[in-house]
Amino acid sequence: DRYVVDCMIKNNFNLGGEQSGHIVMMDYTTTGDGIIAGLNILATIIKEQKPLSHYSNIIEPYPQVLFNIKVKEKKDYNLISEIKIVVDSADKEIKEKNGRLFIRYSGTEPKLRIMIESRDEKIIEKWQNELKDVFERYLGGNNG
Structure with a gap:
């Protein structure tokens, strides 16, 4: 949840989540809390008097890829011009x-985690390959 909360604060977002199912609602807490999320969904259903199915198409999922790059050292990659x-x-x-x-x-392993999301799967594939190549070349890792 830490990275989700950091992103939420940076972008002034109130609602955030991750694929694991954690949902963070900054009005109530800074960690994923299923009970708070569930109660808020129920409150919205009651207030709006609409079934849960009404909300199922609000978020359009995009194609997404997640991959890891093993690194020898967690250097500030923004300082490596290439x-x-x-x-x-x-x-x-x-x-x-x-x-x-x-x-x-990663907070626990010698890995760089990269997520790319786009409607255009060709863009995802292009940048997955290019990012993988440049990070492996300069940070000394192998895909893992």
Whole structure:
């Protein structure tokens, strides 16, 4: 939840979540809490007097890929110009297609975690390959 909350604070979001099912509602707590999320869903259903199925199409899922890069050392990759150029280019193109790029180091393993999300699967594939190549080249890891 830590990275979700950090992103929420940075972007002034009130609602955030992750694929594991954790939902964070900043009005109530800074951690994923299923009971609070469930109670808020029930409150919305009662207030709006609409069935749960009414809300099922609100969020449009995009194709997404998650992958890890093994690293020798958790360096600030933004200080490595070759990596920064590729990351900045990827971020720009992915955002232009209403997608997202999220890169962070694992908190427990020598790995870099990368998530790419876009409606355009060709964009995902292109940047997955390019990011994997540049990070492995400069941070000394293998995909894992």
